Amino acid sequence: MIATNPVDVLQALIRCPSVTPAEGGALTALQRFLEPLGFKVSRVMAHEDGTPDIENLYARLGTDGPHLMFAGHTDVVPVGNEVAWSHPPFAAEISDGMLYGRGAVDMKGGIACFIAALARLVEEKGAPKGSVSLLITGDEEGPAINGTTKLLEWATAQGERWDACLVGEPTNPDQLGDMVKIGRRGSISGTVTVHGVQGHAAYPHLADNPVRGAIKLAEALMHPPFDHGTDNFQPSNLEVTSIDVDNTATNVIPASAVFKFNIRFNDTWSAESLQTEILRRLDAAAADTTLRPGREPIRYDIVWSERPSQVFLTRNNALIASLSDAIEKVTGATPQLSTTGGTSDARFIKDYCPVVEFGLVGQTMHMVDERVAVEDLETLTRIYRTFIEQWFANAIA
Ligand SMILES: [Zn+2]
Numbered sequence: 001m002i003a004t005n006p007v008d009v010l011q012a013l014i015r016c017p018s019v020t021p022a023e024g025g026a027l028t029a030l031q032r033f034l035e036p037l038g039f040k041v042s043r044v045m046a047h048e049d050g051t052p053d054i055e056n057l058y059a060r061l062g063t064d065g066p067h068l069m070f071a072g073h074t075d076v077v078p079v080g081n082e083v084a085w086s087h088p089p090f091a092a093e094i095s096d097g098m099l100y101g102r103g104a105v106d107m108k109g110g111i112a113c114f115i116a117a118l119a120r121l122v123e124e125k126g127a128p129k130g131s132v133s134l135l136i137t138g139d140e141e142g143p144a145i146n147g148t149t150k151l152l153e154w155a156t157a158q159g160e161r162w163d164a165c166l167v168g169e170p171t172n173p174d175q176l177g178d179m180v181k182i183g184r185r186g187s188i189s190g191t192v193t194v195h196g197v198q199g200h201a202a203y204p205h206l207a208d209n210p211v212r213g214a215i216k217l218a219e220a221l222m223h224p225p226f227d228h229g230t231d232n233f234q235p236s237n238l239e240v241t242s243i244d245v246d247n248t249a250t251n252v253i254p255a256s257a258v259f260k261f262n263i264r265f266n267d268t269w270s271a272e273s274l275q276t277e278i279l280r281r282l283d284a285a286a287a288d289t290t291l292r293p294g295r296e297p298i299r300y301d302i303v304w305s306e307r308p309s310q311v312f313l314t315r316n317n318a319l320i321a322s323l324s325d326a327i328e329k330v331t332g333a334t335p336q337l338s339t340t341g342g343t344s345d346a347r348f349i350k351d352y353c354p355v356v357e358f359g360l361v362g363q364t365m366h367m368v369d370e371r372v373a374v375e376d377l378e379t380l381t382r383i384y385r386t387f388i389e390q391w392f393a394n395a396i397a
Contacts, residue, residue: 010112014092014101020142021052026074046146054146062131066395073140106365110168117384170362177333181357186311198255213298214257220285233266271308316354326386
């Protein structure tokens with residue numbers, strides 16, 4: 001079957017219940033659409049102790065350069081309260097012009113549109129002069145350990161190299177054509193433990209209340225601002241996300257206080273320079289005894305969580321222009337070039353080739369009644385098709 005209708009492809013994908021880490025038949029469905037188009041398809045299992053095994057898919061059409069990659073994921077988040085859905089989450093029913101189902105916008109819909117776009121191109125004009133690859137993971141909504149990073153390493157070991165990448169995540173806040181993501185802020189989390197001396201609330205001189213120190217240190221991270229934003233990014237922002245002493249008594253001074261924070265940072269910083277700045281602020285605040293007159297400096301330690309996500313900005317003008325022009329041609333709208341929002345798998349891909357992100361309207365992602373307008377599927381398919389042709393024309397010129 002030549003998959004020129006994105007609705008057919010999306011319905012087939014939604015009907016595979018691929019809640020992370022389950023493959024759910026989604027990659028097999030994908031393979032059935034890709035092979036008739038001439039793709040060479042590889043299914044790649046990834047293992048890591050302590051995490052579920054994940055199956056991923058890499059498919060390539062063509063053998064020569066230039067080489068365009070489309071990246072995405074077929075795994076989906078759980079359905080939540082299934083009875084609250086107005087259409088069953090894996091039935092892919094259409095009602096009033098909307099296609100319902102988990103993954104409709106995040107992001108089986110984006111994959112379906114890309115396949116349909118390519119199928120139309122192959123049917124009408126033949127395969128592009130160069131190569132197109134799909135890098136599809138089953139681990140984007142999970143720990144993201146056995147997904148995009150491992151698949152990129154696997155493909156690179158096979159000799160694969162790419163010139164540009166489009167990620168099909170939902171990027172539009174309200175309407176198709178609103179927003180292209182050309183970068184992402186970085187993210188770092190940490191846990192600070194302030195050590196005190198437990199004691200009786202009526203005899204504070206015999207104790208050392210760690211809450212006083214925790215307030216001081218937390219304030220030092222929240223003020224002053226880390227920066228005021230840059231040309232392409234909003235200001236870096238730190239949120240204290242938890243303060244905890246684990247104390248049920250009102251007459252006991254606790255022994256320690258713990259707070260957690262997360263900072264989303266712009267290209268003023270690298271993860272490393274920002275960690276240095278955070279430590280500088282904490283050390284300076286620890287020496288400030290305003291809240292604890294006559295005491296020794298605050299004793300604290302800090303643990304950084306997970307791997308930090310680095311900030312990145314794509315500067316490949318041909319790639320950005322090919323996408324913006326395609327959006328403008330099809331919708332008449334000029335998309336905003338943005339770096340807002342959370343992290344995405346683009347943060348891994350940027351180490352291999354320039355990457356931009358554009359997909360469906362994100363409003364219902366992860367929600368009950370996730371759905372996409374059938375009309376948007378057709379429009380996105382036309383945008384992707386125009387983009388593919390434009391990108392190859394630019395790359396070959
Ligand atoms: Zn997604």
